[in-house]
Amino acid sequence: xxxxxxKIKLPVFLTKPRYRxxxxxxxxxxxxxxxxxxxxxxxxxxxxxxxxxxPVCCYIVAAIGLNLNVGISGELNLGQACFMSxxxxxxxxxxxxxxxxxxxPLLRLILAMVAGAVAAAFFxxxxxxxxxxxxxxxxxxxxLAFGQIIKSLITNMYLGFDAAGFHFxxxxxxxxxxxxxxxxxxxxxxxxxxxxISTFSAGVVLILISLIVVFHLMYSRSGRxxxxxxxxxxxxxxxxxxxxxxxxxxxxxxxCLAGAAGALYGLNYSTLVPAKxxxxxxxxxxVYVVLGGLGNMTGTIIATVVLVLLPELLxxxxxxxxxxxxxxxxxxxxxxxxxxxxxxxMRITRKLRRQTNG
Amino acid sequence: xxxxxxxxxxxxxxEAIKGISFEVNDGEIVTLIGANxxxxxxxxxxxSGLLKPRAGSIELDGQELTKLAPHxxxxxxxxxxxxxxxVFAQQTVEENLTLGAYTRKDKPGIAADMEEVxxxxxxxxxxxxxxxxTLSGGEQQMLAMGxxxxxxxxxxxxxxxxxxxxxxxxSEIFHIIEEINSKGTTxxxxxxxxxxxxxxxxxxxxxxxxxxxxxxxxxxxxxDERVKKAYLGG
Ligand SMILES: Nc1ncnc2c1ncn2[C@@H]1O[C@H](COP(=O)(O)OP(=O)(O)OP(=O)(O)O)[C@@H](O)[C@H]1O
Ligand SMILES: [Mg+2]
Numbered sequence: 170x171x172x173x174x175x176k177i178k179l180p181v182f183l184t185k186p187r188y189r190x191x192x193x194x195x196x197x198x199x200x201x202x203x204x205x206x207x208x209x210x211x212x213x214x215x216x217x218x219x220x221x222x223x224p225v226c227c228y229i230v231a232a233i234g235l236n237l238n239v240g241i242s243g244e245l246n247l248g249q250a251c252f253m254s255x256x257x258x259x260x261x262x263x264x265x266x267x268x269x270x271x272x273x274p275l276l277r278l279i280l281a282m283v284a285g286a287v288a289a290a291f292f293x294x295x296x297x298x299x300x301x302x303x304x305x306x307x308x309x310x311x312x313l314a315f316g317q318i319i320k321s322l323i324t325n326m327y328l329g330f331d332a333a334g335f336h337f338x339x340x341x342x343x344x345x346x347x348x349x350x351x352x353x354x355x356x357x358x359x360x361x362x363x364x365x366i367s368t369f370s371a372g373v374v375l376i377l378i379s380l381i382v383v384f385h386l387m388y389s390r391s392g393r394x395x396x397x398x399x400x401x402x403x404x405x406x407x408x409x410x411x412x413x414x415x416x417x418x419x420x421x422x423x424x425c426l427a428g429a430a431g432a433l434y435g436l437n438y439s440t441l442v443p444a445k446x447x448x449x450x451x452x453x454x455x456v457y458v459v460l461g462g463l464g465n466m467t468g469t470i471i472a473t474v475v476l477v478l479l480p481e482l483l484x485x486x487x488x489x490x491x492x493x494x495x496x497x498x499x500x501x502x503x504x505x506x507x508x509x510x511x512x513x514x515m516r517i518t519r520k521l522r523r524q525t526n527g
Numbered sequence: 528x529x530x531x532x533x534x535x536x537x538x539x540x541x542e543a544i545k546g547i548s549f550e551v552n553d554g555e556i557v558t559l560i561g562a563n564x565x566x567x568x569x570x571x572x573x574x575s576g577l578l579k580p581r582a583g584s585i586e587l588d589g590q591e592l593t594k595l596a597p598h599x600x601x602x603x604x605x606x607x608x609x610x611x612x613x614v615f616a617q618q619t620v621e622e623n624l625t626l627g628a629y630t631r632k633d634k635p636g637i638a639a640d641m642e643e644v645x646x647x648x649x650x651x652x653x654x655x656x657x658x659x660x661t662l663s664g665g666e667q668q669m670l671a672m673g674x675x676x677x678x679x680x681x682x683x684x685x686x687x688x689x690x691x692x693x694x695x696x697x698s699e700i701f702h703i704i705e706e707i708n709s710k711g712t713t714x715x716x717x718x719x720x721x722x723x724x725x726x727x728x729x730x731x732x733x734x735x736x737x738x739x740x741x742x743x744x745x746x747x748x749x750x751d752e753r754v755k756k757a758y759l760g761g
Contacts, residue, residue: 401613
């Protein structure tokens with residue numbers, strides 16, 4: 170009664186979910202970047218931490234892609250690490266072969282990342298075309314198998330590069346190189362002698378690009394169609410959505426991001442073994458996505474950072490490490506799935522909205 | 528005009544529609560009545576392209592539909608309200624309606640049609656920002672109907688729109704169907720509620736285990752002894 174409650178006019182980017190989620194994730198990334206850069210330059214960052222910066226960026230990008238595939242499009246993918254693998258080894262080989270011709274490491278990194286993304290997208294296309302035409306959880310099975318196949322393939326591949334170009338073999342020691350030539354892939358030993366050209370800044374830029382791409386897609390006409398196909402297949406078809414095309418779009422973008430992330434990862438180490446991107450890594454990525462919340466990109470970023478850093482930070486507490494890791498997993502699960510907390514955040518957002526709609 | 532000739536649809540080895548022919552003329556309300564499992568939904572899905580028929584033809588204004596993908600059929604002006612209130616649960620009422628116009632490009636036309644849908648279903652307007660999954664059953668049915676109208680169809684297929692609704696709401700839904708029809712949209716209606724459906728239909732067909740066994744005007748069938756016995760409860 171009496172005086173009307175004063176309405177605070179909040180800017181639109183804080184109230185509409187489509188803007189709010191962007192603002193949240195972009196600010197987290199930019200703030201994190203700024204803080205870490207400052208810490209690095211003032212010498213306040215341990216070498217362990219510094220060494221984790223690039224891999225964390227890579228996992229974030231791969232997980233964002235996976236969330237588009239699993240959370241938004243609703244297709245289970247058990248082989249995201251394998252798309253990283255394709256991107257990583259493509260990038261390592263390309264960068265190695267370009268060492269003589271392209272002198273700028275940054276340009277080489279960019280080219281290698283693009284090549285990694287394209288290669289992974291190509292495999293996404295090959296897998297997606299037959300599988301996504303089917304109704305049912307076939308993608309999970311096929312991506313699982315694909316992971317094994319790619320791992321075995323790379324484990325048995327020998328690739329060398331010299332003045333005459335690439336030399337390739339599936340048999341050990343069959344690659345003969347001219348003097349000055351270099352082995353790029355050594356079977357089970359993977360890639361060795363890679364020049365480390367990845368940088369943290371490149372990682373942050375890649376995260377920002379992937380967020381821009383994914384948000385643009387999510388809140389576009391195609392994005393709504395992707396979610397509609399997930400929510401109700403028959404209804405989606407009945408309004409004229411082409412299910413196969415929407416699912417394909419999400420899957421390809423997801424593979425592409427994993428490929429670029431893998432490229433950055435591969436070029437961050439002087440040696441890289443194919444076993445790095447195995448089934449366990451795919452499952453870990455899935456854990457980041459599920460714990461961060463399906464369809465929630467900000468959540469994915471936070472979950473990835475916490476869950477990648479945690480085991481490293483707990484290294485000194487050998488005995489309790491896995492125990493604490495498990496407890497944190499359970500806590501995050503409780504937090505993100507707790508009814509009380511969810512109604513609480515919903516109440517807050519509704520209040521914000523009411524005030525602005527006034 | 529929608530013309531179905533000798534349509535046969537199978538699920539694997541099982542033949543669900545065994546060769547039916549019927550037509551829906553422009554401006555009509557035609558209803559297809561039949562018991563559970565008679566093949567009504569199968570027929571609807573075949574017409575809108577969700578199922579590929581094994582044989583026969585489906586023509587809309589002389590153009591063959593059986594080889595076309597569902598989105599082509601929608602953009603030709605044939606929309607469907609699928610059975611069982613299939614809304615996009617995780618999207619708002621407004622987003623659901625926008626998706627109904629997925630095949631259209633004319634933004635002003637879409638906005639105008641959305642207002643028209645809201646005029647037809649004021650309850651949807653009040654709840655335009657609510658998640659579709661949290662609507663009541665009746666509201667979801669209205670949303671499914673509104674969403675189909677957003678395609679601006681010249682012919683609308685409705686599969687059991689009154690299923691599971693309270694008697695009051697059933698009346699409301701049937702009134703709205705008549706209203707949609709009076710504005711010029713042709714309607715093919717599938718119903719279990721044969722009494723109601725026959726009352727508003729210009730013509731009707733009875734479907735029994737994949738075959739059409741009776742045809743006539745709505746009034747004729749409503750007074751037919753066989754129909755009375757089987758579908759109108761005596
Ligand atoms: N996907 C399917 N696979 C196999 N058989 C099916 C499938 N869908 C429907 N059928 C069968 O086809 C027949 C016709 O089913 P349909 O759904 O068209 O019936 P209906 O007339 O719509 O029934 P209701 O009034 O219960 O909705 C039924 O015998 C049903 O069991
Ligand atoms: Mg049915």
